[in-house]
Amino acid sequence: xxxxxxxxxxxxxxxxxxxxxxxxxxxxxxxxxxxxxxxxxxxxxxxxxxxxxxxxxxxxxxxxxxxxxxxxxxxxxxxxxxxxxxxxxxxxxxxxxxxxxxxxxxxxxxxxxxxxxxxxxxxxxxxxxxxxxxxxxxxxxxxxxxxxxxxxxxxxxxxxxxxxxxxxxxxxxxxxxxxxxxxxxxxxxxxxxxxxxxxxxxxxxxxxxxxxxxxxxxxxxxxxxxxxxxxxxxxxxxxxxxxxxxxxxxxxxxxxxxxxxxxxxxxxxxxxxxxxxxx
Numbered sequence: 001x002x003x004x005x006x007x008x009x010x011x012x013x014x015x016x017x018x019x020x021x022x023x024x025x026x027x028x029x030x031x032x033x034x035x036x037x038x039x040x041x042x043x044x045x046x047x048x049x050x051x052x053x054x055x056x057x058x059x060x061x062x063x064x065x066x067x068x069x070x071x072x073x074x075x076x077x078x079x080x081x082x083x084x085x086x087x088x089x090x091x092x093x094x095x096x097x098x099x100x101x102x103x104x105x106x107x108x109x110x111x112x113x114x115x116x117x118x119x120x121x122x123x124x125x126x127x128x129x130x131x132x133x134x135x136x137x138x139x140x141x142x143x144x145x146x147x148x149x150x151x152x153x154x155x156x157x158x159x160x161x162x163x164x165x166x167x168x169x170x171x172x173x174x175x176x177x178x179x180x181x182x183x184x185x186x187x188x189x190x191x192x193x194x195x196x197x198x199x200x201x202x203x204x205x206x207x208x209x210x211x212x213x214x215x216x217x218x219x220x221x222x223x224x225x226x227x228x229x230x231x232x233x234x235x236x237x238x239x240x241x242x243x244x245x246x247x248x249x250x251x252x253x254x255x256x257x258x259x260x261x262x263x264x265x266x267x268x269x270x271x272x273x274x275x276x277x278x279x
Contacts, residue, residue: 004093004138004171004203007031008241010262010269011060014053016046017252022053028259029057031092033245036063039089040081054089060204060243061091062173068127068141069100069114079134086135092243093203095140095173096131098124098161115150116160121167128168140203141165142173145181145210145218157182158196165201172197174239175206176232177224177247181216190231199238207232207265208247221251223261229268237272244269 009030014022021027032053039047053059065078086094099111114120132139143161155163165172174197183190207229209222224232224246236242244265246258 002137004140006203006241007058007092007243009058009243010266011243011245012258012262013062013245013247013249014050014059015248015252018255018258019049021255022056023049026056027255029262031058031060031243031245033060033062033247036061036082036085036094036096037065040078040085050089058092059089060245061086061089061094062142063094063096064111065101066096066127066131067101068096068098068124068131069112069120070127071123074127074130076134079131083135086137093140093171094135094137095142095204097142097144098164099144111144113144113146113148113150114160116153116155116157117150118154121160121163124164125167128164128170132168132170138169138171140171140173142175142206143178145175145178147185147215147217149186156188156193156196158193162196162198165198170201172202173204173206174202174235174242175208175247176235177206177208177210177228178218180225180228180231181210181218184216191234194231194235194238199235202235202239202242204243204245205232205235205239206245206247207261220247220249224264229264232265233268233272236269 011029011031011033014032014034034050039050041047097111101112179190179193207224208220209224211217211219246261
């Protein structure tokens with residue numbers, strides 16, 4: 001499996017609200033990320049726009065429906081469509097989530113939590129191997145936000161993710177907001193999470209907002225909060241140069257507001273001490 005080289009840049013999710021901004025001007029970002037499933041079609045206006053944006057800048061494909069936690073395996077038709085899109089767009093990389101979304105008969109369209117057991121690890125690794133072999137490339141997988149745990153858990157989430165990456169050769173998409181949300185919801189230390197991950201496998205970081213409460217909810221409809229910015233600084237001091245993006249899926253503001261937030265990420269990344277890049 002080919003390695004994914006580090007890419008140092010700052011980007012945004014390409015959302016319909018801002019299509020025209022990206023078509024009409026040179027938006028000051030280094031890349032965009034798209035939801036893969038929105039473009040896994042043979043034609044249509046969204047795909048045409050994506051191809052126009054791709055002519056201007058690198059694109060990352062980020063999926064929400066691979067369902068690597070599904071015990072019955074991956075959907076081969078889904079993988080074929082994903083591969084076709086990847087060959088058409090030639091993305092920086094393809095990513096998805098550590099979760100399950102469907103059974104053999106039903107797609108929940110939700111990122112459902114995994115039990116962190118050795119049996120589940122076997123299932124996830126087998127499915128990731130299948131996906132990477134089908135696509136002919138290594139992938140990135142994102143740590144989830146979660147609101148429940150399983151009594152059957154045999155390891156922490158970061159131990160599960162570390163083993164998953166070691167066994168499959170996949171890389172990691174580190175969602176800092178998800179760590180912040182889950183650390184609050186499950187009362188663990190976010191620093192322990194970071195310390196337990198193979199940071200040399202991280203190639204991208206997501207920053208997003210959430211809804212506060214007794215249980216924090218990962219809603220992607222708020223600006224990045226101070227606690228997440230602080231955790232981002234800690235993560236960047238451990239990863240070195242990686243791609244960073246602001247992820248907003250609801251309550252999407254005008255583009256200049258997101259660009260101001262992205263500038264905060266640039267400034268914060270520049271201010272932290274970076275380790276030597278891994279050989």
